[in-house]
Amino acid sequence: MAFKLYNSLSRRTEAFEPADGETVRMYSCGPTVYNYVHIGNLRTFAFQDILRRHLRQSGWKLRHVMNVTDVEDKIIAAAARKGVPIGDYTRQFVDAFFEDCRLLRLERPDEVPAATDHIPEMITLVKRIERAGHTYRNAGSTYFRIAGWERYGRLSRLEASGIKAGARVDADEYDKEDARDFVLWKAARDGEPSWQSPFGPGRPGWHLECSAMAMAYLGETFDIHTGGVDLQFPHHENEIAQSESATGRPFVRFWVHAEHLLVDGKKMAKSMGNFYTLRDLLDQGWSPDAIRYLLVATPYRKQLNFTFDGLRGAAKAIERLRNFGRRLDGTFAAPHSEASTGMFEAALAQYRSALDDDLNTAGALGAVFEYIRSAHAAMDQGAFGPRNAAEGRRLLAEFDAVFDVMEPASLERLASERIDELVRERAAARKARDFARADAIRNSLAESGVALRDTPNGTEWHYMD
């Protein structure tokens, strides 16, 4: 079963494989570090994480690059307000971003270049675009001339007239020949960071940063470029214009866009009081695992409606997965069951084909849960032997290599010796029919994050997360 991916460029789901048949070259638009990212941003990054894990699990090597935009209007303005250099201002948000990623178990891309470390590549790219005859200069800035690039609009399918109609002209952009033109190199202004260049002192335009860094690390044509739907226009459209006008080659084979997250069916906005960062949710006591699950359980091309009900459900769903995993770690005395093997094989096939179908995570989860229910039933009926248990573990391992929600977040935990001791005490109390004492122990363990389960073979315990 081959991996199929929806390509925004063709607006169809296409069979995907890397151009060289071996290594997937992928670029993701990363954060602009002028503030803390919110859960909507994180939805896109979580999608990228699922994509990169699935690509690797499909047997390909992966070279994944994600930029960090650390010089840009909002950053400059905010740093100026605080009276600090932009590097000092952005550092805290870069650190916070990677901490969020770590908590959500988002794998770090192979390269995470910062725009300010790649100014020379950006200058070189502008020179190439200039040589190709697609630029003009005005008042110290260098612009890309859309009128000379007939393929403009292929990705976003926006008519020139539509763009013009909606365009508002920014005060400092009066120097453009056409409202659609965009800046490649912005003239330096007093008190703003700038770099020397053949076009005069200035700084790179936002769109330029991604093109230059993507090509620096991945070559002039690469396999996949990801980002949020809102980046499709103008950012990605402009990236294509810059890159292809400079190289004369296709820039990206697959453009992949993640839909937005809504909160209670509405756009997230600070003024609506429904704006959340990861830290906000953690401070309310939600576990990062549940948040990861929720972000990832809805297929990426569908708007995700974030609700606290959904978050509760995600936490419960994870518990169900983990309980099953724990049960699989027990001993299985029953004989091997071919029927159970059949369930396993069907579930694995269904799971894989769901992810292969443009990362249908909801379908993949359905396959896993269906298997879990039937496996529990088989165990209860004694139709689940040691080899069946090994199959179950294999399914969960493959599942968790992508979803990564089985292992509880690590907290400070009660030492297991101490727990064993309390469990023994409780057993003695129960035997003496001192249920008040037994329940007190159980309650205090629960408060310490330890759940008990009485079975015919004695009491088992596990850490809640």
Next chain:
RNA sequence: GGCGCGGUAGCCAAGUGGUAAGGCAGAGGUCUGCAAAACCUUUAUUCGUGGGUUCGAUUCCCACCCGCGCCUCCA
């Protein structure tokens, strides 16, 4: 106005031209000292609305309504 994405049970959500996965929540039961976990049973004659095509549509077509996004910085 232009360009898109979506509307499936209380909530989230998969899916198909042939009669609705899965998760959460709810109800009853088994198990337990009570729980927890697990299991069993149960919860949409119906897939935004109205037409059309078809033997048959939730799935295809048309229109309309609603939500969200992009067209300006934005995941």
